[in-house]
Amino acid sequence: xxxxxxxxxxxxxxxxxxxxxxxxxxxxxxxxxxxxxxxxxxxxxxxxxxxxxxxxxxxxxxxxxxxxxxxxxxxxxxxxxxxxxxxxxxxxxxxxxxxxxxxxxxxxxxxxxxxxxxxxxxxxxxxxxxxxxxxxxxxxxxxxxxxxxxxxxxxxxxxxxxxxxxxxxxxxxxxxxxxxxxxxxxxxxxxxxxxxxxxxxxxxxxxxxxxxxxxxxxxxxxxxxxxxxxxxxxxxxxxxxxxxxxxxxxxxxxxxxxxxxxxxxxxxxxxxxxxxxxxxxxxxxxxxxxxxxxxxxxxxxxxxxxxxx
Amino acid sequence: xxxxxxxxxxxxxxxxxxxxxxxxxxxxxxxxxxxxxxxxxxxxxxxxxxxxxxxxxxxxxxxxxxxxxxxxxxxxxxxxxxxxxxxxxxxxxxxxxxxxxxxxxxxxxxxxxxxxxxxxxxxxxxxxxxxxxxxxxxxxxxxxxxxxxxxxxxxxxxxxxxxxxxxxxxxxxxxxxxxxxxxxxxxxxxxxxxxxxxxxxxxxxxxxxxxxxxxxxxxxxxxxxxxxxxxxxxxxxxxxxxxxxxxxxxxxxxxxxxxxxxxxxxxxxxxxxxxxxxxxxxxxxxxxxxxxxxxxxxxxxxxxxxxxxxxxxxxxxxxxxxxxxxxxxxxxxxxxxxxxxxxxxxxxxxxxxxxxxxxxxxxxxxxxxxxxxxxxxxxxxxxxxxxxxxxxxxxxxxxxx
Numbered sequence: 113x114x115x116x117x118x119x120x121x122x123x124x125x126x127x128x129x130x131x132x133x134x135x136x137x138x139x140x141x142x143x144x145x146x147x148x149x150x151x152x153x154x155x156x157x158x159x160x161x162x163x164x165x166x167x168x169x170x171x172x173x174x175x176x177x178x179x180x181x182x183x184x185x186x187x188x189x190x191x192x193x194x195x196x197x198x199x200x201x202x203x204x205x206x207x208x209x210x211x212x213x214x215x216x217x218x219x220x221x222x223x224x225x226x227x228x229x230x231x232x233x234x235x236x237x238x239x240x241x242x243x244x245x246x247x248x249x250x251x252x253x254x255x256x257x258x259x260x261x262x263x264x265x266x267x268x269x270x271x272x273x274x275x276x277x278x279x280x281x282x283x284x285x286x287x288x289x290x291x292x293x294x295x296x297x298x299x300x301x302x303x304x305x306x307x308x309x310x311x312x313x314x315x316x317x318x319x320x321x322x323x324x325x326x327x328x329x330x331x332x333x334x335x336x337x338x339x340x341x342x343x344x345x346x347x348x349x350x351x352x353x354x355x356x357x358x359x360x361x362x363x364x365x366x367x368x369x370x371x372x373x374x375x376x377x378x379x380x381x382x383x384x385x386x387x388x389x390x391x392x393x394x395x396x397x398x399x400x401x402x403x404x405x406x407x408x409x410x411x412x413x414x415x416x417x418x419x420x421x
Numbered sequence: 422x423x424x425x426x427x428x429x430x431x432x433x434x435x436x437x438x439x440x441x442x443x444x445x446x447x448x449x450x451x452x453x454x455x456x457x458x459x460x461x462x463x464x465x466x467x468x469x470x471x472x473x474x475x476x477x478x479x480x481x482x483x484x485x486x487x488x489x490x491x492x493x494x495x496x497x498x499x500x501x502x503x504x505x506x507x508x509x510x511x512x513x514x515x516x517x518x519x520x521x522x523x524x525x526x527x528x529x530x531x532x533x534x535x536x537x538x539x540x541x542x543x544x545x546x547x548x549x550x551x552x553x554x555x556x557x558x559x560x561x562x563x564x565x566x567x568x569x570x571x572x573x574x575x576x577x578x579x580x581x582x583x584x585x586x587x588x589x590x591x592x593x594x595x596x597x598x599x600x601x602x603x604x605x606x607x608x609x610x611x612x613x614x615x616x617x618x619x620x621x622x623x624x625x626x627x628x629x630x631x632x633x634x635x636x637x638x639x640x641x642x643x644x645x646x647x648x649x650x651x652x653x654x655x656x657x658x659x660x661x662x663x664x665x666x667x668x669x670x671x672x673x674x675x676x677x678x679x680x681x682x683x684x685x686x687x688x689x690x691x692x693x694x695x696x697x698x699x700x701x702x703x704x705x706x707x708x709x710x711x712x713x714x715x716x717x718x719x720x721x722x723x724x725x726x727x728x729x730x731x732x733x734x735x736x737x738x739x740x741x742x743x744x745x746x747x748x749x750x751x752x753x754x755x756x757x758x759x760x761x762x763x764x765x766x767x768x769x770x771x772x773x774x775x776x777x778x779x780x781x782x783x784x785x786x787x788x789x790x791x792x793x794x795x796x797x798x799x800x801x802x803x804x805x806x807x808x809x810x811x812x813x814x815x816x817x818x819x820x821x822x
Contacts, residue, residue: 213634216689
């Protein structure tokens with residue numbers, strides 16, 4: 113494929129998809145190890161009402177209010193889950209289920225009530241994402257990468273997800289030791305003075321930010337695949353956290369790139385005329401990777417436990 | 422308008438929807454209870470998302486066979502098969518790999534949903550142009566409910582209810598104590614699968630009304646709501662069925678009474694309303710009851726401490742204690758104990774002494790463990806035992822004002 117075709121049409125979606133996958137996989141590693149994987153699930157469902165409310169308040173599709181709305185909704189959800197869990201003495205899974213389904217229902221209701229579907233904020237887009245449409249129309253070929261005028265026309269999602277990825281990387285790097293210690297031995301972490309509560313909250317917040325940034329690229333539910341599948345697959349490959357992180361980034365990149373390529377060109381190879389959903393394909397590929405590692409990964413069983421249940 | 426909707430006078434279609442939603446609410450509430458008691462509420466999330474690829478594949482097969490692809494039974498069969506496959510994947514991931522259940526749930530739900538989205542885009546390009554019925558499966562669409570759809574929902578709902586009734590005992594036992602159930606010779610694994618199968622059936626039946634994402638709410642919220650009101654599992658089941666049915670009925674009524682009120686979300690929000698009321702106002706387990714019992718406890722502690730202080734002739738400085746003592750008529754406004762206050766103070770001090778003896782005596786060890794500074798000694802010892810203690814500590818002493 114030539115630069116004239118690749119750069120404007122495929123480069124930006126590819127980069128956005130890959131960045132989103134890595135930004136989700138990094139906090140996902142810790143969430144999976146801490147048995148909080150479904151926090152990602154809850155967050156990605158409540159992002160919808162947050163964005164709708166932000167839209168209703170500002171009356172415009174603009175980036176920052178929506179990001180704030182989504183992050184706000186995620187925080188509201190986490191606080192509500194915690195409140196219901198404590199006040200009602202309900203197990204965390206059920207408390208989570210109550211909160212995210214209700215908030216999701218509220219989001220759908222708001223969408224229908226206000227008829228926001230006339231503007232490009234509709235339920236389907238929110239669920240499936242629209243990675244394919246994040247194209248860079250101002251680009252002509254590879255030389256556009258050095259052309260300031262063309263660069264100004266980049267889809268705003270790209271710098272946003274790049275910034276988010278930088279933030280996630282920074283967070284992981286800065287808090288590496290406390291994160292690692294508190295993930296494996298919370299009691300020990302507390303005795304050496306790590307504030308595990310605050311750290312856990314920060315991790316959830318980082319996950320929420322990553323989910324929000326990835327949301328308009330891949331849709332709310334497929335984000336969950338990015339959170340869980342690469343880290344889970346990486347966990348089957350190794351017993352060391354450092355190595356697991358590297359594997360998860362590798363798997364995230366692999367599923368993003370191959371998912372996008374397969375979605376765009378796979379049907380053409382099969383003789384069909386149209387592309388299929390890139391976000392859906394990325395989730396599918398990440399699931400396939402997980403299935404392969406679950407079947408053949410070197411560290412797939414619990415250490416010490418018999419492999420046959 | 423709302424009244425007419427609730428009394429089923431808004432026309433044939435609205436009536437169908439109301440009845441269907443009520444039936445669905447009852448069966449979801451009842452089935453979800455066992456999932457909730459088994460602490461697996463979120464498994465329903467994986468099941469519901471895993472139905473999407475099945476719906477799409479069934480649609481494609483139906484179109485390939487020459488139909489219009491909107492045959493409800495065909496679509497439901499497809500969704501049931503893919504939900505079952507998802508469930509098996511989840512089970513396999515949790516039992517054969519090191520992944521915890523939550524990661525398995527998340528992986529299955531997102532990957533199956535993602536694959537379903539891929540299939541949806543394939544269908545869009547198939548040029549059938551009539552996939553409108555499919556889009557409804559995501560968020561529920563009841564507007565076009567037909568008599569045949571209602572029949573499927575009614576029969577499906579009733580069948581799940583009957584099955585739940587038949588296997589409720591083993592399911593309850595497994596939910597509360599799987600080890601004990603296994604020791605009793607119950608096939609725990611198969612009962613779990615049966616429970617999941619029932620959840621799957623409810624999910625599949627509910628797709629048409631509330632959609633695949635919100636059916637989870639109907640499976641989780643009513644059982645949690647019911648749990649606030651009782652400690653007995655059989656009553657939780659009944660109450661959850663009631664809460665679910667009522668939410669379905671009211672939700673369908675409200676959504677029929679005005680435009681742009683989608684049925685699924687409204688049902689979920691009504692259900693959450695019941696939950697919020699229960700969380701706040703349920704007796705014993707509710708927040709209000711907890712606050713009241715805390716206040717009662719605080720009052721008893723303060724009065725008790727106040728009485729002991731009076732009996733020992735100490736000045737009371739704690740404002741709440743003074744206020745409480747005055748309000749119950751135990752001290753006068755100037756802080757001097759009343760007749761009754763003196764009597765109660767003497768009794769309190771004496772009880773404290775009796776407790777002291779009890780706690781020092783090896784023979785009363787079990788009784789002594791009950792001491793919390795508030796319990797009346799008469800509730801734990803017989804009159805003879807108290808008389809025996811009194812012999813040791815001498816007669817009662819007058820409290821001087």
